[in-house]
Amino acid sequence: xxxASAAADGDAPDAGESDNGSFTPWDQDAxxxxxxxIGLFALYLLGGYLLGYGTRQQLASIGQLxxxxxxxxxxxxxxxLHWGYTGLFNIGIIGFMAIGxxxxxxxxxxxxxxxxxxxSTGGFGLPxxxxxxxxxxxxxIFGGLVALPALRLRAxxxxxxxVGISEIVRFTLLETEIQKVQIAxxxxxxxxxxxxxxxxxxxxxxxxxxxxxxxxxxFSDTLGEQLGVGSNPKPIFDTLxxxxxxxVFLIGFYMLLQRTGNSPYGRVLKAxxxxxxxxxxxxxxxxxxxxxxxxxxxxxxxxAGILFYAEQGAITPDAFRPRLTFYVWxxxxxxxxxxxxxxxxxxxxxxxxxxxxxxxxxxxxxxxFDSLDAPSTFGQAVSPITGADPIPLVAYTIDNMGQLQLVLxxxxxxxxxxxxPEGMFGHRKEPASPIRLQDRTQSKPAASAAATDGGRDxxxxxxx
Amino acid sequence: xxxSDTYNRGRELFVEDPVRAVIVVVxxxxxxxxxxQLAVGATEFSEFGVMLKDGLMRGLFFGLAGIGLSMTxxxxxxxxxxxxxxxTGGAFGGMIATYVIAGGFxxxxxxxxxxxLGSGGSVFGSQLGIGVATSxxxxxxxxVIAGATAIALALVIDRxxxxxxxxxxxxxxxxxxxxxAFTxxxxxxxVFDGSRRGVTQSGAVPTVGIPAIDGTVSLNLHEVSLVxxxxxxxxxxxxxxxxxxxxxxxxxxxDNEDLARITGIPTERIVTYTWIIGAGLAGVAGYMFVIxxxxxxxxxxxxxxxxxxxxxxxxxxxxIYGAILxxxxxxxxxxxxxxxxxxxxxxxxxxxxMIVVLLVRPQGIFAGRATA
Numbered sequence: 016x017x018x019a020s021a022a023a024d025g026d027a028p029d030a031g032e033s034d035n036g037s038f039t040p041w042d043q044d045a046x047x048x049x050x051x052x053i054g055l056f057a058l059y060l061l062g063g064y065l066l067g068y069g070t071r072q073q074l075a076s077i078g079q080l081x082x083x084x085x086x087x088x089x090x091x092x093x094x095x096l097h098w099g100y101t102g103l104f105n106i107g108i109i110g111f112m113a114i115g116x117x118x119x120x121x122x123x124x125x126x127x128x129x130x131x132x133x134x135s136t137g138g139f140g141l142p143x144x145x146x147x148x149x150x151x152x153x154x155x156i157f158g159g160l161v162a163l164p165a166l167r168l169r170a171x172x173x174x175x176x177x178v179g180i181s182e183i184v185r186f187t188l189l190e191t192e193i194q195k196v197q198i199a200x201x202x203x204x205x206x207x208x209x210x211x212x213x214x215x216x217x218x219x220x221x222x223x224x225x226x227x228x229x230x231x232x233x234f235s236d237t238l239g240e241q242l243g244v245g246s247n248p249k250p251i252f253d254t255l256x257x258x259x260x261x262x263v264f265l266i267g268f269y270m271l272l273q274r275t276g277n278s279p280y281g282r283v284l285k286a287x288x289x290x291x292x293x294x295x296x297x298x299x300x301x302x303x304x305x306x307x308x309x310x311x312x313x314x315x316x317x318x319a320g321i322l323f324y325a326e327q328g329a330i331t332p333d334a335f336r337p338r339l340t341f342y343v344w345x346x347x348x349x350x351x352x353x354x355x356x357x358x359x360x361x362x363x364x365x366x367x368x369x370x371x372x373x374x375x376x377x378x379x380x381x382x383x384f385d386s387l388d389a390p391s392t393f394g395q396a397v398s399p400i401t402g403a404d405p406i407p408l409v410a411y412t413i414d415n416m417g418q419l420q421l422v423l424x425x426x427x428x429x430x431x432x433x434x435x436p437e438g439m440f441g442h443r444k445e446p447a448s449p450i451r452l453q454d455r456t457q458s459k460p461a462a463s464a465a466a467t468d469g470g471r472d473x474x475x476x477x478x479x
Numbered sequence: 480x481x482x483s484d485t486y487n488r489g490r491e492l493f494v495e496d497p498v499r500a501v502i503v504v505v506x507x508x509x510x511x512x513x514x515x516q517l518a519v520g521a522t523e524f525s526e527f528g529v530m531l532k533d534g535l536m537r538g539l540f541f542g543l544a545g546i547g548l549s550m551t552x553x554x555x556x557x558x559x560x561x562x563x564x565x566x567t568g569g570a571f572g573g574m575i576a577t578y579v580i581a582g583g584f585x586x587x588x589x590x591x592x593x594x595x596l597g598s599g600g601s602v603f604g605s606q607l608g609i610g611v612a613t614s615x616x617x618x619x620x621x622x623v624i625a626g627a628t629a630i631a632l633a634l635v636i637d638r639x640x641x642x643x644x645x646x647x648x649x650x651x652x653x654x655x656x657x658x659x660a661f662t663x664x665x666x667x668x669x670v671f672d673g674s675r676r677g678v679t680q681s682g683a684v685p686t687v688g689i690p691a692i693d694g695t696v697s698l699n700l701h702e703v704s705l706v707x708x709x710x711x712x713x714x715x716x717x718x719x720x721x722x723x724x725x726x727x728x729x730x731x732x733x734d735n736e737d738l739a740r741i742t743g744i745p746t747e748r749i750v751t752y753t754w755i756i757g758a759g760l761a762g763v764a765g766y767m768f769v770i771x772x773x774x775x776x777x778x779x780x781x782x783x784x785x786x787x788x789x790x791x792x793x794x795x796x797x798x799i800y801g802a803i804l805x806x807x808x809x810x811x812x813x814x815x816x817x818x819x820x821x822x823x824x825x826x827x828x829x830x831x832x833m834i835v836v837l838l839v840r841p842q843g844i845f846a847g848r849a850t851a
Binding site for chain 2: 104164165168169170171172174175176178179180182183186187189190191192341344348392393394397415418419421422424425426427428429432433436
């Protein structure tokens with residue numbers, strides 16, 4: 016199995032061979048994903064150009080887009096491990112994200128030994144990297160606690176239990192009795208309804224950890240001057256840098272999950288998804304496999320939650336409503352459950368078109384038609400229709416794009432379930448071996464026998 | 480003999496099923512502490528009476544709204560996550576009728592503003608004097624329209640969304656219903672705005688005080704109406720399912736759809752009746768909840784959906800009596816758990832009960848799939 020690690024990566028040499036053996040770069044998943052992301056960036060730059068954005072706004076827009084793409088792709092990957100690989104219907108994603116970021120916040124917020132002022136609280140003052148590790152471990156342990164009893168339930172019951180648990184987490188975070196507590200001389204707590212201020216900036220901590228802060232500030236000043244970003248260029252470059260850091264994490268997630276999916280362990284997970292009874296009859300302790308898979312996915316969700324919220328400066332329990340869970344589901348279904356490449360693509364498409372797109376579109380329209388005064392209520396918007404004047408309704412629609420975008424998401428979800436439940440890349444026909452067996456039949460005829468789902472029709476576009 | 484039998488059974492329970500044993504112990508401890516709290520006066524009897532009353536109201540709502548969820552779950556085989564938004568849709572539809580009638584068809588406010596339930600702060604429910612005593616005709620019309628709105632919504636959605644994928648798996652339908660829930664909820668937000676409206680004239684509700692041992696428990700007309708409407712509808716449904724062919728056909732279909740079709744039961748028509756009954760009850764329940772509660776907002780149904788799921792699972796999916804009983808258990812848990820838990824965690828307690836039931840007795844209290 017010399018090339019198992021290579022095959023685990025999308026860039027594996029034999030992943031680029033199509034049936035006739037000719038090599039086209041397009042067959043490589045990494046190429047597809049890079050093209051997709053670059054295409055999305057280009058689209059946003061074009062939109063920014065239409066809006067008359069300056070360099071500063073363009074850079075900020077790209078930075079924010081890459082953060083969102085990174086986060087949603089990571090979450091979709093983690094969910095894919097649960098649903099796409101193991102068949103665990105988890106709709107409590109936001110709960111695990113909340114556990115992750117709250118644990119990190121409590122561990123890494125500045126220490127307060129005297130009772131802090133009302134409305135604020137401290138933490139244990141650990142370095143941020145320790146806080147992040149703590150948060151990931153907390154999410155994994157919590158996942159294990161949920162999984163231990165819940166795994167024997169049917170998929171739909173499991174769904175209801177997980178969404179119930181994510182709501183229990185939110186109610187607990189809202190609870191005033193643990194808003195501020197003293198543990199071992201430190202004042203800490205979960206902040207109740209007013210939430211927690213995160214007094215650490217992940218980008219700054221990252222730079223400080225590598226001693227690059229001064230160099231970075233100097234660099235951003237020079238580059239900012241050259242690009243004409245204006246005064247105080249650091250926040251803009253911070254966003255871009257953070258987006259870049261998230262992409263690095265995303266590549267890590269992708270490689271880890273590709274590797275997991277193709278390992279003997281991952282094959283058992285897929286077998287559980289297809290037929291748990293049969294897997295059991297082969298002597299696999301399916302519950303152990305499921306618990307481990309669930310915990311790994313929860314740990315990754317916790318990490319994605321930490322990376323998402325740490326950058327925002329403050330967290331409140333209100334941010335942890337189940338809505339975000341369904342965003343991730345839509346992303347995964349767009350991309351295609353069961354495929355890691357699809358998860359990343361789905362996350363990117365969701366972030367660009369459904370999450371950020373409508374608001375961007377609203378800005379473009381409102382910027383182009385300055386005179387568009389939106390009525391404040393639906394009634395004022397609709398009543399001119401009788402006089403054949405649709406403009407107020409259009410203006411109201413544009414003005415309330417934030418609400419309509421969720422309607423749009425719902426319709427997209429229904430459409431996909433009707434017409435393309437397998438998503439962009441989703442197909443569950445995967446070779447049982449991480450090595451492409453069919454392509455080797457000429458050289459090693461004996462190896463062609465094993466393919467779980469009756470083999471593949473064509474080997475070229477496989478992303479697994 | 481009897482004693483040793485009991486003893487043996489007790490020992491077997493503890494050895495064979497430690498989880499259940501722990502639950503029994505916890506329940507006994509809570510019961511003892513409950514008696515202690517009442518005895519030493521940590522909780523007054525009248526306070527407990529208020530909890531009991533609130534729990535009963537909520538429980539009846541959960542039960543009434545849960546019947547539809549339970550029926551679609553057993554007959555169409557999927558967990559319908561858009562059920563909560565059917566409740567919201569019904570409540571909004573019924574409230575429009577109430578506003579328009581109480582507003583004198585435009586004589587006490589702009590008809591458009593009335594139809595949008597005073598979106599943007601143009602008309603207020605208290606100003607229109609909405610209440611069972613003050614505007615009975617408007618409320619009765621509201622109840623009917625609420626049911627009709629929810630039925631219309633459910634039938635349209637079923638035709639457009641669920642019918643084309645009727646033969647797919649329950650999970651596919653579940654995910655689709657999440658899409659429906661999103662669409663419906665945010666359309667309501669888009670049209671009616673996001674404010675939390677007070678819709679009744681809360682000062683004008685007739686109230687009587689019922690003497691309890693150490694105080695009084697007040698009971699108002701809106702609470703009585705919720706009880707009357709829900710108990711009446713439940714009794715009517717019981718009659719419908721027990722005494723008519725439709726009820727028998729529904730039970731047959733939830734048991735085995737293919738067999739039902741072979742026997743000549745028009746399954747598609749049964750599905751339509753399922754939606755009509757389930758959504759109608761959900762809409763009426765939503766409207767009565769709003770009248771009882773006095774406020775209306777766009778995600779009301781969604782936050783009530785999880786406790787309703789809890790009630791349905793607790794009672795056993797497919798069982799209508801189970802849904803009613805489960806609703807009462809969940810409602811009472813939410814209000815009585817305040818004796819031990821901080822008030823923010825009472826909803827968490829209800830979900831916790833649901834999870835425990837799923838683990839210990841996943842088939843629910845009313846085991847079996849008898850739709851009656």
